[in-house]
Amino acid sequence: MTTRLTEPDARGSVRPAAARPARSYRSMGIGGALVAVLAASLVLAVTIGPAQIGVGAVWQSIAAHLGLGTSTLPLTEDAIVWNLRLPRALVAAFVGAALALCGVVMQAVTRNPLADPYLLGLSSGASVGAVSVIVLGWAVALPLAAFGGSLAALALTVVLAGAFGAAYTLSPSRIILAGIAVSAAFSALTSVVIFWSTTGDSFREILGWLLGSIAGATWASVAIVGVAFLVVGVPLMLGANVLDAFAFGDDDARALGVNVARARWTLLAATALLTGAAVAVSGAIGFVGLIVPHAVRMVTGHHNRALLPLSALVGAILLTWADTLARTAFDPRELPVGIVTALIGAPVFAVLLVRAKRLT
Amino acid sequence: MLVMARSSLVAVVCSLVGALIIGGCSTVPATTSAGDSSVDQSSAVAGATAASVTATSDSGAVTTGLPAATAYPLTIDNCGTKVTFTAPPKRVLAIKSTSIEMLLALGLKDRIIGVAFPDGPYSPKWAPSLELPLISDKVPGEEATLAMNPDLVYAGWESNVSADGAGDRASLAAAGVATFVSPAACQEAKYQPHPLTWDDIFSEITQMGEIFDVPAAAATLVAAQRAQLIAVKRDSRRLTALWYSSGSKTPYVGAGIGSPQLVLNAVGLTNIAADVPMTWSSLSWEAVIAADPDVIVLVDSSWGSTKKKIAQLEGNPATATLTAVRNHRYLVVPFPAGEAGVRSVEAVQTLAAQLGKLTMP
Numbered sequence: 001m002t003t004r005l006t007e008p009d010a011r012g013s014v015r016p017a018a019a020r021p022a023r024s025y026r027s028m029g030i031g032g033a034l035v036a037v038l039a040a041s042l043v044l045a046v047t048i049g050p051a052q053i054g055v056g057a058v059w060q061s062i063a064a065h066l067g068l069g070t071s072t073l074p075l076t077e078d079a080i081v082w083n084l085r086l087p088r089a090l091v092a093a094f095v096g097a098a099l100a101l102c103g104v105v106m107q108a109v110t111r112n113p114l115a116d117p118y119l120l121g122l123s124s125g126a127s128v129g130a131v132s133v134i135v136l137g138w139a140v141a142l143p144l145a146a147f148g149g150s151l152a153a154l155a156l157t158v159v160l161a162g163a164f165g166a167a168y169t170l171s172p173s174r175i176i177l178a179g180i181a182v183s184a185a186f187s188a189l190t191s192v193v194i195f196w197s198t199t200g201d202s203f204r205e206i207l208g209w210l211l212g213s214i215a216g217a218t219w220a221s222v223a224i225v226g227v228a229f230l231v232v233g234v235p236l237m238l239g240a241n242v243l244d245a246f247a248f249g250d251d252d253a254r255a256l257g258v259n260v261a262r263a264r265w266t267l268l269a270a271t272a273l274l275t276g277a278a279v280a281v282s283g284a285i286g287f288v289g290l291i292v293p294h295a296v297r298m299v300t301g302h303h304n305r306a307l308l309p310l311s312a313l314v315g316a317i318l319l320t321w322a323d324t325l326a327r328t329a330f331d332p333r334e335l336p337v338g339i340v341t342a343l344i345g346a347p348v349f350a351v352l353l354v355r356a357k358r359l360t
Numbered sequence: 361m362l363v364m365a366r367s368s369l370v371a372v373v374c375s376l377v378g379a380l381i382i383g384g385c386s387t388v389p390a391t392t393s394a395g396d397s398s399v400d401q402s403s404a405v406a407g408a409t410a411a412s413v414t415a416t417s418d419s420g421a422v423t424t425g426l427p428a429a430t431a432y433p434l435t436i437d438n439c440g441t442k443v444t445f446t447a448p449p450k451r452v453l454a455i456k457s458t459s460i461e462m463l464l465a466l467g468l469k470d471r472i473i474g475v476a477f478p479d480g481p482y483s484p485k486w487a488p489s490l491e492l493p494l495i496s497d498k499v500p501g502e503e504a505t506l507a508m509n510p511d512l513v514y515a516g517w518e519s520n521v522s523a524d525g526a527g528d529r530a531s532l533a534a535a536g537v538a539t540f541v542s543p544a545a546c547q548e549a550k551y552q553p554h555p556l557t558w559d560d561i562f563s564e565i566t567q568m569g570e571i572f573d574v575p576a577a578a579a580t581l582v583a584a585q586r587a588q589l590i591a592v593k594r595d596s597r598r599l600t601a602l603w604y605s606s607g608s609k610t611p612y613v614g615a616g617i618g619s620p621q622l623v624l625n626a627v628g629l630t631n632i633a634a635d636v637p638m639t640w641s642s643l644s645w646e647a648v649i650a651a652d653p654d655v656i657v658l659v660d661s662s663w664g665s666t667k668k669k670i671a672q673l674e675g676n677p678a679t680a681t682l683t684a685v686r687n688h689r690y691l692v693v694p695f696p697a698g699e700a701g702v703r704s705v706e707a708v709q710t711l712a713a714q715l716g717k718l719t720m721p
Contacts, residue, residue, distance in 0.1 A: 049644075049646050050644055050646045050647040050650060051646050051647070051649065051650030052650070075681045076649050076650070076652050076681045076682065076683075077649075077650070078681075079649060079677065079678040079679075079680075079681040080646050080649050080650065080678065083676070083677040083678035083681075084645060084646050084649070084678045085646070195498070213609055213610065215609040215610040215644070215645070216608060216609030216610065216645070216676075218676065218677070219677075327644055327646070331644070331647065332633070332636065332643050332644055332646075332647030333636065333641055333642050333643060333644070334610050334642055334643075334644045
């Protein structure tokens with residue numbers, strides 16, 4: 001591990017890292033608190049819903065499924081707790097964590113504060129894959145198609161940005177522009193599929209993919225996004241040093257001993273995989289990947305060792321509550337959770353922009 | 361600038377989605393809740409005798425025997441748009457099954473120059489061997505519509521006659537093309553029937569009879585349908601039902617003020633979504649499971665087949681616990697009959713027949 005004397009800030013300048021140990025302890029404290037909040041959020045979220053089921057009965061049911069005691073709930077209410085609410089809360093947490101993590105990684109690798117899976121076209125690519133297999137009736141292949149679409153969008157974005165060839169320097173603004181182009185093209189493709197194929201009210205099925213929805217999450221969804229998070233997300237969280245190196249620019253990263261091209265491709269492919277898994281179970285949920293890293297950065301600063309896990313935790317908490325709101329605010333009707341994240345995300349982002357301007 | 365590009369992208373997707381939602385069908389909430397079934401049924405009975413012997417002309421004079429011929433020019437208020445007919449329409453473009461089948465039921469097949477956006481197979485009652493000129497599986501654009509030179513565009517949904525569909529109503533009127541939207545599908549609060557009643561269904565038939573100057577055919581059809589409706593035996597077992605139209609992640613169901621509610625009432629089933637003041641609405645699976653309906657009405661369509669819906673219900677461990685699913689208590693209604701129109705009575709008949717065969721413990 002390279003010992004560094006400085007750390008980068010948002011404007012790419014470098015300042016002494018004198019306050020680092022204190023900040024590190026502070027981040028650990030925040031992290032501990034967030035773990036507790038996430039656990040409490042999950043515990044609470046499963047007790048809230050359109051069906052009136054007592055809090056005690058909810059936890060008795062879950063305990064019974066875990067082999068502790070027996071549940072007194074009728075079959076249907078037990079199913080509401082164990083097969084609807086719990087998988088849904090877990091999927092929301094994993095997807096929120098995955099998207100926030102992807103946002104941090106992409107913002108670091110592209111050195112652009114606007115990068116996130118949504119903006120770079122990964123989410124739209126995954127949506128094209130998902131919507132296509134839904135229309136073709138091959139729903140079994142959905143996670144694979146979403147990942148394929150996500151990877152294809154990423155490859156197109158990077159190629160468009162002129163980044164193939166091992167040592168080519170990736171320009172932060174070019175990759176964003178390329179991402180916008182790819183995202184627009186893939187969104188258009190999804191729209192074409194919709195206009196082409198929908199009859200009667202079948203478009204409603206696809207609406208969820210466009211807006212992002214966690215309704216219909218099952219234990220299979222938990223497995224898809226949970227395994228992806230453990231296999232891809234957790235290693236990503238441990239790659240903070242490599243991400244920090246990118247902040248100095250490709251040349252400096254190389255000087256710090258990072259194989260820039262390989263690291264970039266590995267990191268971006270990992271985010272594509274994680275985004276694909278998230279979109280496969282929830283559609284294209286916007287703003288989480290963009291907003292959460294910025295919000296966390298305002299509290300913890302820019303070093304990725306704290307930013308990665310804290311963003312994942314905040315993303316998980318945010319989406320857990322956003323989805324709880326989505327399924328209960330208009331009970332017995334539901335909102336796609338993507339509407340909730342956009343409604344929360346847009347004003348938060350506006351505040352961030354204003355504050356950032358004041359600081360400059 | 362980058363943010364701008366992003367938000368405009370989002371706006372494009374959102375406007376697309378918005379157009380689809382509007383195109384979907386009634387999503388405008390109304391103020392009153394579900395209709396009282398007893399009122400619906402009694403008004404059907406009351407109207408039956410009147411319509412079978414007499415029909416009223418637009419001047420209000422009651423004639424016995426032969427209904428009066430229509431006096432042109434005829435001006436009507438359709439979903440808030442004034443439409444004037446100077447003669448019976450002869451070149452009609454019909455969009456969606458409800459309008460296509462209305463024309464067929466009134467024996468007006470020869471007035472149809474094109475059909476578009478059908479929701480499924482036509483009822484064999486009026487379509488024994490049918491060759492209708494299908495213009496498009498979807499809603500045709502305004503230019504394609506005008507190129508056919510129709511004198512009437514008869515649409516099942518308001519969105520069919522919008523700038524994103526066959527053309528804005530005012531724009532079509534300026535080109536000499538009259539438009540008519542099935543009044544049951546009117547979206548504006550003042551015009552949307554809430555709740556929809558059998559009189560609303562039958563008055564569209566009467567109004568088409570007036571527009572096309574075939575009042576006798578309309579009166580005969582209304583009388584026949586009222587009689588069929590009265591002949592249906594309402595189920596008295598106080599069973600509850602889910603009207604499952606489409607969707608898998610979040611089901612899209614028949615709610616409290618539209619055609620599904622009207623049909624369920626007539627059959628004697630209690631709609632679990634009767635409290636939602638919409639025609640159709642999304643409903644959370646949790647709410648469905650909490651209500652645990654006795655039977656599930658499956659709306660059969662090419663995009664949401666009965667087989668697919670049953671696989672969805674039985675495949676999801678949560679919905680698999682539903683009483684109706686465990687006991688395979690499914691009733692099936694074809695999608696075109698599920699929308700308000702000349703097949704609404706058919707929907708009641710088929711559901712009542714299927715329900716009669718269901719034995720409950």
